[in-house]
Amino acid sequence: MGSSEEISKEPRIPDEAKRILKSLAAEWSDIADAEALQVIPLKGAMTNEVYQIKWLTKSNRDDSLPRSRKVLVRIYGAGVEIFFDRENEIRTFEFMSKQGQGPRLLGRFSNGRVEEFIRARTLTAADLRDPEISALIATKMREFHKLDMPGPKTVVLWSRLRNWLNEAKRLSSVEEAAEFRLNVLEDEISSLEKNLSTVHQLMGFCHNDLQYGNIMMDEETRSITIIDYEYASYNNVAFDIANHFCEMAADYHTETPHVLDYSKYPALEERQRFIRIYLSGSGEHPNDLEVEQLLQVVEKYTLGSHLFWALWGIISEHVNKIDFDYIEYARQRFQQYWAKKSEVLEFSNSAKP
Numbered sequence: 001m002g003s004s005e006e007i008s009k010e011p012r013i014p015d016e017a018k019r020i021l022k023s024l025a026a027e028w029s030d031i032a033d034a035e036a037l038q039v040i041p042l043k044g045a046m047t048n049e050v051y052q053i054k055w056l057t058k059s060n061r062d063d064s065l066p067r068s069r070k071v072l073v074r075i076y077g078a079g080v081e082i083f084f085d086r087e088n089e090i091r092t093f094e095f096m097s098k099q100g101q102g103p104r105l106l107g108r109f110s111n112g113r114v115e116e117f118i119r120a121r122t123l124t125a126a127d128l129r130d131p132e133i134s135a136l137i138a139t140k141m142r143e144f145h146k147l148d149m150p151g152p153k154t155v156v157l158w159s160r161l162r163n164w165l166n167e168a169k170r171l172s173s174v175e176e177a178a179e180f181r182l183n184v185l186e187d188e189i190s191s192l193e194k195n196l197s198t199v200h201q202l203m204g205f206c207h208n209d210l211q212y213g214n215i216m217m218d219e220e221t222r223s224i225t226i227i228d229y230e231y232a233s234y235n236n237v238a239f240d241i242a243n244h245f246c247e248m249a250a251d252y253h254t255e256t257p258h259v260l261d262y263s264k265y266p267a268l269e270e271r272q273r274f275i276r277i278y279l280s281g282s283g284e285h286p287n288d289l290e291v292e293q294l295l296q297v298v299e300k301y302t303l304g305s306h307l308f309w310a311l312w313g314i315i316s317e318h319v320n321k322i323d324f325d326y327i328e329y330a331r332q333r334f335q336q337y338w339a340k341k342s343e344v345l346e347f348s349n350s351a352k353p
Contacts, residue, residue, distance in 0.1 A: 013039055013051065017073055020107035020114050021053055028069055030057040039073075043253065047083070047230060047320070049075040052117065070117035071106060079319025082167050083312065084230045088151075092229040095149060102227050118225055120216040125251040128212050128244075129266075135277050137215060140224040141244070142281030145204030145237045153203070156233045157304060158193045164311040165189065171318040176327075180314065180334055189307065195345060196236070196300055200293060206235035208308075211247040238294065241278065242301035243308075245271060258325040260332045271295060299344050306337035 013021075025034035032055070040052040051073045076086065090113075096102040103116035127133045165185050169177060177183065207214070208231040216225045249260040266274070275294050279286035313330025320326065 012049065012075070013053075013073060014075070014109060014111065016109040017075075017107075017112060017114065020109060021071070021073070024071065024106060024114070025055055025069070028055075028057075031055045031069055032058045047077045047080055047316075047322075048112070049077070049322070051075075053114075072103070072115040072117050073112060074115060075112040077320050077322060080230075080316075082164070082315060082319070089230050089232070091151075092149065092232050096147075096229060099147065101144070101147070102225060102229075118216055118227070120218040120223075120225060123212040123215045123217060124253070125212055125248075127215075127217075128248050129264075129270075131273070133217065134270075134274060136217070136222060136224045137210075137244070138274050138277040139281045140226060141207075141210065141237075141240065142278050144207060144226055145240065146282070147205045149205040149234070151234075153234045155203070155235055157235055157239060157308075158189065160233075161189045161304075161307055161311065162186070164308075164315060168311050168314040171315060176314065180310070180330065185307070185311075192300075192303055192307070196297070196304075200297070202237045202294065202297075203234065204237045204240075205232065206237060206240040207232050208235060208240060208243060210240060210244040211250060211252070213252060236297070236301065238297040238301045239304055241275065241294075242298045243305040245274075245298070246302055246305045246309075256325075258329040258332075260329070260336075262336060271298070303337055303341060303344060306333045306340075310334045310337065 021037060022034050025031050025037070034055065036055065038054040040054065042050040042052055053071045053073055055069045057068055090105075090108070093102065093113075094105055097104050103118050105113060106116060107114040123133070128137070165182065168180075169182050172180070172182060207226055207229065209228065210226070214226060214228045216227060217223070218225075245266055248266055249262045249264050251257070251261075272291055272295060275298065276286060276291050279290060279294065310330045310333035313326045313333060316324075317326040317330070
């Protein structure tokens, strides 16, 4: 999800989706011409193609009425079945919709769906550093984690990492496998899993991809909506928080969207503030020790986040046609993993009370 580009002269909307759109338009009596739909590509998506669909409404004298009707069309990226189960993602989407947590599902077609267009703005990279907005995200994240999602409440992070590693090995050239040290990653995953199994685990239903493009805010009500649940699963909540912190190094709306700047990783005080607000989200009053303990676990889980998205980058390079330098992105995530591994694990172990 991201900002709009110029109106596409050659919309890539499948006929099946167009039939759904025309059917929806026919239900709205204020649309001037159901056939006259505008297709606006939205930038920032790295797994799917996302389009805003807009119809002009009939002219009226009441300026309070909307000048246009909008929906969202999401066309699934080719080859991404390796990353997640699409039917699970649809079930999550429908559950979230019923809970009033996200957009409504308006229609499905063979390789995508039509969603309600949320009248809120997608956050920017800079928004994540705004103390007020960051506090709203922390509170919303806690609410999200406490959702009682139907289905098995088992952590899939480690099995997912191993599956992705096997797929990365299968797809990679000999040179890529050597550069990214894929032959040692099975041991790295097992070592990290073992290290993290000794810490106190706060579990919940996690989004697992809380970058700014998946967070929307209504400017009037200041309410936060979390969207796009492809990677959502039951997990240690520390992974979700760690992943969110890591995403502060990214800006997907530059000329080089794959380039990460880890000098933007939040400083200790900023991380402490976020975690304190997060833990206060249920009306509790966390003490300094509780904040510090979660902070330590979060720092360890940044390593899991780096492995997760590094492997995602390698696989995406081979299966996804979206214009994004996936392999360079993977390279940076691996570099950060190896650079921070000893520091993070040693600090966390020495800091234990």
